[in-house]
Amino acid sequence: MKLCRLALLAVAAVAALACGGTGSSGPATGSTITLGAPLGLTGALTKESLLTQQGYSLWSDWINARGGILVNGVKHPVVIKYYDDTSNANQSAVLMQKLITEDKANFLLGPYGSAATATDAAIAEQNQIPMVEANGAAQSIFNQGYKYTFGVLSPANRYLQGVIDMAATLNPKPTTVAMLSADDNFSLEVANAINTYAPTKGMNVVLFKKYKNGATNLSAEVQAAKAVNADIVLNSGHLQEAIAINKAAKEQKLNAKIFAYSVGPSTPDFITALGKDADYVYDGSQWTPQVKYTPAFYLSVAQYVAAYKAKYPGLGDPDYHVAESTAACLALQRAIENAGSLDPKKVRDALAALDVTVFFGQIKFDSRGINIYKPMVVEQIQNGVHHTVFPANVADAQPQYPTPNWDQR
């Protein structure tokens, strides 16, 4: 903690890039590395941005407790400069520019949300400063040929594929899928992927319905899903819509063997909002506290969960937004160490060549800059507690299948 405050004071006075070093007894302390992070700390994306900030902070505390990032025998303390973009993508761009120009940020950490990420990626590209992001999964960003943006999270189209894979192993095997999707970029990518993927596993998509992003009244959509009587009901959207659909499903007696929502069930708010009605719901998650990866450096999964609970008590387990944000920092750290330099181009090349496993999973970027190598896992809420149910090698519980009808719960 104290080192953090000292580092903050250092930034206020000095912001030089020079890699100093005296190097006699032990690693010397070099200049401060500044990382920039514009987040939606007010506005519509506050909740998720705060989770992102938690992830970044957990790492910065840990690295500064060790003296900083080791570059060629010199340790450089780290400072993360946060700004509030009020959940406005244009403001995010202004703040990115400020981070680069005024605050002399060495590297950039991503904002929350695909819209802000797309805008900021262009700026990172124009200024040729690497940006590692963990919260914008839309593939369109990575199809633009940008060389300086890297995403540690699995791309959007993977989000619900794990659920289909899991369904294919269950008995009796479900055959029909109703796909509901919000109409924003990220959600549509998730949903469109299911459209093409499900048939390859022998399941028919019998309903594909888009609705307005942020809608709170989804009775008509649930009614349509009820009419087709599908085995699997999937939703691709956000927390607000996941809650609305689950409530409507109970009210309108929509029953299915599997209810899976792409975003929402992994946050504690989902369970506190719905109580017992949240049981049996599945979700595709970037990471859960039950995964069993062996980290090359930084904390193990169990240690990470403990560190989160120690720093943010009363919030339960860390959800994947926190974990993926920490992973972004870890990727940057390892790339800097590998490059042995703070030069943006060298670090960029080190990022492109990175291949390391941490508590979050394997971090390796394809030629477009996104991490297609880390699998998604499937969670299910059982008796108010999250359990990982798929794939089998990381599962800590069996899926409770099929989901009982509402009347029989």
Place this chain on the structure above:
Amino acid sequence: MFLIAGAILAGYALLAPLTSLDAAVSANVPLLTDRLWFRIATYIAMFIVMATGWNIIGGITGYAAFGNVAFFGIGAYTTGMLIAKAKWPFLAALPFAPIVAALFAVLVGLPLLRLRGHYFAVASLGVGVAVGELVQNIDYGGQPLFGGASGLFLPIYSIDNRGLFFFYLMVAAAAISIAVTWWVLRSRFGYGLIAIRENEEAASVLGVNTTAYKVAAFALAASLTGLAGGIFSQWNVFINQDNAFPIEYNVQMILMALLGGTGTVFGPAAGAVLLQLLIQFLGGSLPISFDLPFVSEAARPIVAQVILGLLLVGVVIFVPRGVIDLFGGRTRLSLYYLRRSLRETSL
């Protein structure tokens, strides 16, 4: 009047000492050489264009349009589509932004401008929201016509000193809009518009073709706003419904016109400069930093928003004629002035 012009120029000039002069870039006598200032100043210029444009229909003609951001988005998407899909060069695509926006304004204005007062305001709001939704969601042959939810990505404009280029472009647009307003207020057209604002029936009786004048004013406002949108699309490289049709811009451009003084030439510009600087200052993006006592680091952005809201409320209550009133030389900011404005508008 010169005082106002001077004030605005001084505003820009003031920024110069605060920037870090990059010796390699100071070739073209730019007041600003710092990329951050380019970006902020370009934003300010963009809002000057929008606020001044709104002023033509809202301030001079008295029809408070509440959905002008639709024209911004239409301009942005026009240029965006021409560049991204039809592969036109930027400077060829740009003139079409104001043209298409103006055409849309004529189309929509003919039925809408028959409404008065708050009905017109609400109707224009409705159009503003509906257009944004339609542009995002219209499909053609199974694919989104305008890029859909993933938005439109434009190629990064290849030119040396990009920031400077877009800054000058946007400032040129701002200069055009101010010049247009100045010309309007001095022309017969402008007198007709003011007449419509003061008493539409009387104006019509006196021979003013109110429908034509109103639609023309609306189209003029739309074209200026569309021009800002067109420049924005290439400058920002990425457009989608959220950043091309942001609903809060509607309120912001009106607020700027009001703050500065509706119906005047430089009022909206002054308001735009003031409000944007304030928003950026509170958002922490200016190189000047400030500290809020008693407030934790985490709560700072929220408190900043509260302060912004309170300031807005204060200004609307105490300075209803806009700050331009204070630059004209006739009135001074004093307690007497504040009390008098209060008495004029309160119950």
Place this chain on the structure above:
Amino acid sequence: MADFVQLVILGLLAGGVYVAVGVGFGLVWGVLNIVNLAHGALVIIGGYITWQLFSELHLDPFLTLPVDAVALFVLGYALQRGVINRIIRAPLLFTFLLTFGVNLVIVNILLMIFGSDFRSVTPSYSGQGLELGSIVIPYVRLASLAAAILLAAGLAFVLNRTRTGLAIQAISSDRDAAQLVGIDLRHAYAVTFGLGAACAGVAGGLIAMIQAITPTAGEPYTLQAFVVVILGGLGRVSATVVGGLAFGLVEAFGQSIPGSGSVFANAIAFGLMVLVLVTRPQGLMGRLR
């Protein structure tokens, strides 16, 4: 056929919430000529009060509605008397901007107090409903509709049968004449806004039961209030009731368009509003002013 009936029922039930949101907004707009952009924020305050009472004291949410009404009435009265009254005589635009500032302040204060977590009120009987064959009528939504109708009826009663209400109506016809007959304008204005806020509070309580709330969740309701009031027509509470129910139906049917049709629900609603304004500005049931 059963599906159609179910859709109509769902639309009407959803319409109940819109009625509650709209009556307060319409009252303030119709009588005071104030377009309250902070209306959504007031609604959410009501939602948080209900949530707080439900989770701390385990009160049935419907019992908390009167608390919402009283609390928001006081807040609204103070807001009008202290702040909004200062710009009453200014052009309409100023109220837009003032209430925009007020909205900013309220939303961020809520953010400071409650944080950005999503909260929802889920009473033990939520999800259960009346089953008539294959048609389901959820209890919570049915009770919300009833509460909204009661609210509207109560408001109409106050406006038509109490002295305060008649004073309010007098002001809306002719402000100066009302002053001449001795009505205390400042008080009457404040009471009107307070009533509008009270309705918003009740609406918030209903909304907390139906969706998850967060400080910024009120914004869409302000926009929807516009549509409801225009559809129904300014001027009478019964007109807003019709507008709210109609909006619920439009939304339900708009969202049931197969495939991607439902993403146009917003565009349809606003397009409808513009159409009404252009062709029949007094709304389905209002009087032309």
